[in-house]
Amino acid sequence: MAENNAAVLSVENMSVSIKTDSGIVRAVRGVSFSLNQGETLAIVGESGSGKTMTCKGVIGLLPPGGTIDGGTVKLNGLDVTHAHENTLRHIRGSTISMIFQDPLTSLNPTTPIGRQIEEMMLLHRPDMNKQARKARVLEMLDLVGISNPHERVKQYPHQFSGGMRQRVMIAIALTLSPKMLIADEPTTALDVTIQAQILELMKDIQRKTNTAIIIITHNLGVVASVADHVAVMYGGRIIEEGNSDDIFYRRKHPYTQGLLDSAPKINRAERRLFSIPGSPPDLVNPPEGCPFAARCGSRMKVCGAYQPPPIRFNGEHSAACWLYDGRAVRKEAGSNG
Amino acid sequence: MAETLLEVSGLSRYFTVGKRKTLKAVDEVSMTMRRGETLGLVGESGCGKSTLGRTIIGLYEPTAGTVRFDGATVTAGRHRELALRMQMIFQDPYTSLNPRMKVSDILAEGIDNHRLARSTADRSQRIVDLLESVGLSQEHANRYPHEFSGGQRQRICIARALSVRPDFIIADEPISSLDVSIQAQVVNLLQDLQREMGLTYLFIAHDMSMVRCISDRIGVMYLGSLAELASSEDLFAKPLHPYTRALLSAIPIPDPKEERGRRRIMLKGAVRSPIDMPPGCKFASRCECRKDICLADAPRLREVEPGHFCACHDV
Numbered sequence: 001m002a003e004n005n006a007a008v009l010s011v012e013n014m015s016v017s018i019k020t021d022s023g024i025v026r027a028v029r030g031v032s033f034s035l036n037q038g039e040t041l042a043i044v045g046e047s048g049s050g051k052t053m054t055c056k057g058v059i060g061l062l063p064p065g066g067t068i069d070g071g072t073v074k075l076n077g078l079d080v081t082h083a084h085e086n087t088l089r090h091i092r093g094s095t096i097s098m099i100f101q102d103p104l105t106s107l108n109p110t111t112p113i114g115r116q117i118e119e120m121m122l123l124h125r126p127d128m129n130k131q132a133r134k135a136r137v138l139e140m141l142d143l144v145g146i147s148n149p150h151e152r153v154k155q156y157p158h159q160f161s162g163g164m165r166q167r168v169m170i171a172i173a174l175t176l177s178p179k180m181l182i183a184d185e186p187t188t189a190l191d192v193t194i195q196a197q198i199l200e201l202m203k204d205i206q207r208k209t210n211t212a213i214i215i216i217t218h219n220l221g222v223v224a225s226v227a228d229h230v231a232v233m234y235g236g237r238i239i240e241e242g243n244s245d246d247i248f249y250r251r252k253h254p255y256t257q258g259l260l261d262s263a264p265k266i267n268r269a270e271r272r273l274f275s276i277p278g279s280p281p282d283l284v285n286p287p288e289g290c291p292f293a294a295r296c297g298s299r300m301k302v303c304g305a306y307q308p309p310p311i312r313f314n315g316e317h318s319a320a321c322w323l324y325d326g327r328a329v330r331k332e333a334g335s336n337g
Numbered sequence: 338m339a340e341t342l343l344e345v346s347g348l349s350r351y352f353t354v355g356k357r358k359t360l361k362a363v364d365e366v367s368m369t370m371r372r373g374e375t376l377g378l379v380g381e382s383g384c385g386k387s388t389l390g391r392t393i394i395g396l397y398e399p400t401a402g403t404v405r406f407d408g409a410t411v412t413a414g415r416h417r418e419l420a421l422r423m424q425m426i427f428q429d430p431y432t433s434l435n436p437r438m439k440v441s442d443i444l445a446e447g448i449d450n451h452r453l454a455r456s457t458a459d460r461s462q463r464i465v466d467l468l469e470s471v472g473l474s475q476e477h478a479n480r481y482p483h484e485f486s487g488g489q490r491q492r493i494c495i496a497r498a499l500s501v502r503p504d505f506i507i508a509d510e511p512i513s514s515l516d517v518s519i520q521a522q523v524v525n526l527l528q529d530l531q532r533e534m535g536l537t538y539l540f541i542a543h544d545m546s547m548v549r550c551i552s553d554r555i556g557v558m559y560l561g562s563l564a565e566l567a568s569s570e571d572l573f574a575k576p577l578h579p580y581t582r583a584l585l586s587a588i589p590i591p592d593p594k595e596e597r598g599r600r601r602i603m604l605k606g607a608v609r610s611p612i613d614m615p616p617g618c619k620f621a622s623r624c625e626c627r628k629d630i631c632l633a634d635a636p637r638l639r640e641v642e643p644g645h646f647c648a649c650h651d652v
Binding site for chain 2: 046047161162163164191192193194195196197199200218219220221222223224225227244245248258259260262263264265266271272273274275276277279
């Protein structure tokens with residue numbers, strides 16, 4: 001994604017490590033991307049690929065023991081990589097917001113939802129009076145498609161269905177009109193008909209408010225339906241990125257290929273699914289070379305030894321794979337012949 | 338292949354909630370399964386697909402109706418032979434394996450309980466065979482569940498189900514908690530095992546595209562009843578029930594061009610509560626093609642075309 005002045009978010013070579021009982025997990029190992037106003041970036045990858053930690057690093061919500069140990073994060077041009085918690089607290093909610101997979105555990109069960117939406121304004125907008133806040137709460141509920149808002153504000157989270165709770169989460173996240181929303185698997189816990197409603201809602205809100213959205217998902221159908229740009233993560237790195245068409249129709253990296261092939265197609269009958277043998281690398285001792293080398297069908301000698309640099313194909317499409325590096329391919333051919 | 342293995346007729350399972358309120362989790366479901374086939378059961382959360390599976394295998398006593406397996410009636414206190422022939426695989430491979438037991442002991446539990454092994458050597462040989470049949474190896478036998486990844490744990494669960502050499506396996510969302518590339522491995526494994534051992538599967542899932550790959554026939558459930566039941570091809574080529582049509586159109590396709598040109602049938606609202614349902618069609622409150630009769634009278638599942646069953650007044 002080309003660097004330009006309108007970038008809401010730009011992440012440069014960011015690394016995240018997490019101290020755990022079994023050692024230091026190198027969860028994110030040097031990722032770079034940027035995002036403009038009104039655009040949607042989908043970060044795709046399997047569990048443990050580092051997609052959630054990338055976003056938590058961006059918003060400053062790393063778990064205990066987690067630190068950004070390299071690179072920079074710029075929000076609206078402001079470097080927030082090692083910002084103080086007070087600064088971050090000010091930024092979160094007003095500039096950048098996040099919604100999570102499970103809306104039930106993210107909402108307070110003892111507080112009516114109207115109050116939970118209002119809380120955002122109590123914390124960030126001392127200039128708003130009670131009337132203005134109440135009006136904004138109703139406006140937000142209306143925006144996210146919750147009917148009967150006057151009744152609903154008084155109700156508690158358990159009185160809402162899963163899809164409605166996710167709508168409430170979106171309302172809370174967008175109350176202060178942030179420039180950017182991070183949605184971490186927002187529809188994974190929902191049924192498909194409800195998932196369709198929530199995705200439609202997110203697209204609709206983006207059209208109205210021009211919010212930049214990062215959506216983290218492992219569902220390639222969701223990616224195809226909402227994303228402008230896609231970053232594919234594996235073993236803590238972005239191994240391929242580009243616009244949606246680049247990734248779906250002109251993918252280069254063998255992992256992207258495998259991921260797309262292993263997703264069953266609803267519109268095509270097939271009995272045998274493609275599957276990638278093996279399992280993802282252990283990030284306590286990350287592999288020296290390409291993280292996918294151990295499972296890759298087109299592996300060369302160089303792959304296990306050196307990390308491939310990103311190779312640019314056109315505009316924003318790039319893949320980190322030695323197959324597209326002339327030197328590596330010539331060397332491999334030479335050593336075989 | 339035409340031999341009937343399982344016959345479910347008028348099966349209901351109700352639960353009492355609160356004071357004299359009834360939750361009809363499964364409501365008069367009838368269907369048959371042939372030996373060697375895979376029947377996929379899909380529907381949204383709370384539609385009763387898991388309860389149906391559990392009632393069929395006898396984990397729940399049916400409120401009404403019967404389940405006949407290979408000619409014998411299944412009841413909750415069923416006899417030994419049926420227990421051997423029907424097995425279940427659960428969604429979460431993390432909670433369905435005892436963390437304090439070694440893999441070898443987990444696999445041997447069924448063999449020991451039913452005294453299937455002739456000798457100690459036979460017992461260990463069976464364990465090795467089971468591990469190999471699911472793509473694991475001998476050295477995994479002495480490890481504990483926490484040493485395995487999600488996909489490997491699900492393989493252990495499959496091996497455990499196979500340990501008593503069943504004919505029929507109910508797989509309740511066996512791949513939902515796994516990553517996409519691992520899901521494909523497990524689905525392919527289930528298909529290989531079916532071919533080798535002539536297994537019959539009831540495959541319960543909410544992911545329609547995965548179900549399509551593995552199933553010969555698919556049943557769509559809504560609030561405890563079967564809305565539609567047809568061969569995989571027919572169901573996807575010409576879905577008849579308005580709910581099936583909405584369900585299929587809600588699934589996002591991993592193809593951006595197709596997604597852009599797609600018109601979705603957006604269902605309004607969510608699934609209603611299955612407690613104290615009014616008469617009439619259960620889907621009526623969300624249905625595009627609702628008529629007066631739908632509110633008064635519940636449609637029955639009937640054969641609309643050969644092998645294609647649908648419960649809708651409008652079809």
